[in-house]
Amino acid sequence: MDLEVCIDSVESAVAAERGGARRVELCSDLLEGGITPGAGLITTVRRRVAIDLFVMIRPRGGDFCYTAPEFEVMQEEIRQARRLGADGVVLGVLDEDGCVDVVRTGQLVELAAPLPVTFHRAIDMTPDLLVSLEAILATGASRILTSGGAPDATCGVAEIARMVQAANGRLTIMPGGGVSTDTIGAIAETTGASEFHSSVRTAFQSPVLFRKEEIAMGDIHDGEYRRFLVRAEEVRALVNVLDRLAAERAAALAD
Secondary structure (H helix, E strand, O other): EEEEEEOOOOOHHHHHHHHHOOOOEEEOOOOHOOOOOOHHHHHHHHHOOEEEEEEEEEOOOOOOOHHHHHHHHHHHHHHHHHHHHOEEEEEOOOOOEEEEEHHHHHHHHHOOOOOOEOHHHHHOOOOOOHHHHHHHHHOOOOOOOOOOOOOOOOOHHHHHHHHHHHHOOOOEEEEEOOOOOOHHHHHHHOOOOOEEEEEEEEEEEEEOOOHHHOOOOOOOOOOOOEEEEOOOHHHHHHHHHHHHHHHHHHHHHHO
16 A cells, blocks of 8 residues: 655655655645646755655646646646656646546646656546546546545545446546545545555744734735644654555455
């Protein structure tokens, strides 16, 4: 069983690797749900970690129905991620009806090749997850990140289990959203999934001493002096749970 950790900094990438993560999903602006990181961040993370590096391809926050210029940006971001040493990319494109845009997603998958593509939680915003699964399969993507169309994977665990069954090994269904040491065991046992996605971030206060609390540089007014980091020990705790479950599955198959 493998763990993917969502990160937005070099420090978090290093911690994820030290904790035993199989892969990192590199984003910027996780408060917006994650957008494409800059070239400097991709380059530095690639230099510092040896585990697989998947890069988010998302030109902005908000919905997943992109204009022609935004789609052009996504294509260039994929080219850049490949040049900078990414092992895969993460993306999702929907149409105006909230359904998977098979044509444009397929174009991005083809452009990314031979790098594998994860279709991210845009699928959770579609009207029918099983229909969307088949559409994503048609694009050539190799993995789906999903909370089962629910606010988190614990709430959507039954739908994720149905998706794992429907996929039947044709592509990987990876639960994500609210995956923690308290929830990952039950999610794994109920869904039968073999890969899991977690942000496992810890908030801490900025070291800045002089503060103007009345001014905010962005729309989130309570976050100016908060930072978030992944800690290696928290990643290790998740990996330990997965290792134990994997051993139990192997033992059950051997009986």
